[in-house]
Amino acid sequence: MDPTGIELTLGGRAVRYFPGGAAFEPPEDVRYLDPVEDGLLERNPRVRRILFTPFPALPPVVLYLHWSDGGGLPELDARVVAREAGDEDFGGAVTGQTVTRRCRACAARFAVLYSVDFPGFPDMPRRLAGHRHIPRCPACDARWTAYVLEVIRRLPDA
Numbered sequence: 001m002d003p004t005g006i007e008l009t010l011g012g013r014a015v016r017y018f019p020g021g022a023a024f025e026p027p028e029d030v031r032y033l034d035p036v037e038d039g040l041l042e043r044n045p046r047v048r049r050i051l052f053t054p055f056p057a058l059p060p061v062v063l064y065l066h067w068s069d070g071g072g073l074p075e076l077d078a079r080v081v082a083r084e085a086g087d088e089d090f091g092g093a094v095t096g097q098t099v100t101r102r103c104r105a106c107a108a109r110f111a112v113l114y115s116v117d118f119p120g121f122p123d124m125p126r127r128l129a130g131h132r133h134i135p136r137c138p139a140c141d142a143r144w145t146a147y148v149l150e151v152i153r154r155l156p157d158a
């Protein structure tokens with residue numbers, strides 16, 4: 001498997017796709033890659049990593065495709081590897097990046113996967129409306145910011 005990813009076009013945008021468990025050798029200038037959180041997301045069955053270059057002169061950014069239910073992802077990986085995957089295979093996906101969130105109610109800190117826009121998915125509001133997310137702090141159950149896709153881990157108190 002190519003450790004620099006497999007070519008894929010999503011909504012007319014060229015990306016590099018990494019099947020689950022595939023070797024990952026990111027370019028040195030990649031942005032928004034947190035190695036610790038990336039290593040944890042790599043084993044998440046609802047997540048697949050892509051690299052996307054927003055503008056030709058800029059380095060690539062890492063984005064994570066996220067599905068509410070990742071049951072079909074091994075089959076999707078095989079379709080991408082075989083160059084058979086198309087936009088219809090990604091209708092249930094949204095895109096996220098890793099960020100730190102601090103609960104306003106209890107001050108617990110978490111590394112989370114948070115939804116972000118991706119120009120290949122111009123219908124992101126519709127996608128998010130049907131997407132499962134985590135609306136409450138896992139520590140105290142207070143409602144928090146919308147569109148946390150995954151809680152990756154709790155961070156030490158600051």
Ligand SMILES: [Zn+2]
Pocket residue numbers: 103104105106107108137138139140141142
């Ligand atoms: Zn809390």
